[in-house]
Amino acid sequence: MEMIRLPALRRVAICGGTHGNEMTGVYLVPELERQQKEKGDAAWSVPLTTVLSNPRAIKACSRYIDKDLNRCFTSPILSSPISEDTPYEIQRAQELNSLLGPKGSEDAVDIIIDLHNTTANMGLSIISYEWSNSVCFQIFKHLQDKITNVPVRLVLINVPPVEAFSLESVAKCGVSLEVGPQPQGVVRADIFNIMKQGVDAVLDWTETFNSGKKIEGGEVEVYLMQKSMDYPRDPKTGKPTAAIHPQLQDQDFCLLQRGDPVFLTFSGETLSYEEEEPLHPLFINEAAYYEKGIAFHLARKKTLSFPSIQVKTD
């Protein structure tokens, strides 16, 4: 099998509260800081930067103040001029890009782990980009091996680097850890513990990699984002006229076939899946997506192989 060599990892960032009402990160980041204080430099072998990404939204316990921060990390937005009227999240995105990037540069942190929650039944999902490097696949494989009490899946977004919009795209290798279901504004101990396991497993992998050990490649199943489906809406008011069908609710990553029930209108009518291609729905009934016009995303399942990896020594 192919093998690649990469320099040792020098800096890992763990970010929470990129969305201020996704509470696991909001509580886990301070807990990691507490541990770091308690154990000192010996806590983790790779230097760790912890960040609460959107402090104003965290204080308000809302997703964002002016604009969704996690859509602000495209190259055009990161290089746009700042004035007094610039939305808070654009200013904050540029600050975070200075702290953790600059995006696409040699100075960018090696790994960003951005902690998210969803109201959808997504288990532990790792979200990254289609062009992600093999470190991302390695990390996913390691999490899947380590965490067995909840399904662990990899979701890949297919937009080019310059259009990549989320915080993790600032790092050389960025992943979002998305754990759900958890309501906005709520911290559940079970979800907190899954996220903690996820973060520990990533740090664990970086330690093994830096130790010089060769880590085997292999194959992974991934979900490639294809398109989004909106709710049926009233043409006059723009408001949804249906909810996710009870048979689809909580069934994230199932395979939708033509004719399967998808929506149940408020007057009791069932609406079906009408796409030709069977696809996998995800982020089903995510609270934050009502305003974005998304009832769920649809993804294609694919098997990808990735190379073995070992640290490059000079």
Add this chain to the structure above:
Amino acid sequence: MEMIRLPALRRVAICGGTHGNEMTGVYLVPELERQQKEKGDAAWSVPLTTVLSNPRAIKACSRYIDKDLNRCFTSPILSSPISEDTPYEIQRAQELNSLLGPKGSEDAVDIIIDLHNTTANMGLSIISYEWSNSVCFQIFKHLQDKITNVPVRLVLINVPPVEAFSLESVAKCGVSLEVGPQPQGVVRADIFNIMKQGVDAVLDWTETFNSGKKIEGGEVEVYLMQKSMDYPRDPKTGKPTAAIHPQLQDQDFCLLQRGDPVFLTFSGETLSYEEEEPLHPLFINEAAYYEKGIAFHLARKKTLSFPSIQVKTD
């Protein structure tokens, strides 16, 4: 068995969106209006008033704008002078009191059904006041008989009428229908259907009562609110240092005994129930209660009997 006679019910109000991010009511009230339009006056035998209580909060998809509307229906707040600086919800409470009350007067609507959701695993809970009249108990009994796919329980708040703070206290007989678990900002079809069943059952009961049929009394189990428990908090920041323990999460209405696990701190320590009296927790991990300093309420279970009832004919 004792029997009481009451005048026929002349007006029922169904209110949704008293909290703007509790979506079942926000979608069910327009659906009832649609039905009413479709069927005309024949739709329901008792005249129905439908209300979206907090339109500005609904638009913002937040619980409230300035102040929790459902804490604004005390007699002092309803009679306070209004100025430009008066919080929006106080103004709106006075408007609703004019529309549906005045509270405590002969003109008040006979029944208010106020539609709520909770992130807690509360099934279908009917919430009212300890001094509620026998109509409330009758309605509860009817709902419990009719709805069998989810637990139906009655929760009573023990504050006197003048201090009663919630919208339903404006009616001669007021009940909140509280259905959960549902995240804020999300509409789930299963929860929507339970609420629809609940509303249908109440209207059903009013129809039977108005028809002149004697309706038997009986006994009901009720949960009397006793006290609230807050999260353990950091004395410096005021932030929670623990989440609800996984063994307690989603176990609303169980019986907590001294020593039972209640919280799990973010560093992994279990904290136990330390009250002398075993009590029943409810609204466990409700998102909206973090800012109110409530991790859950505690209630005492009691059996109450209530009389038969029949319409009074002159």
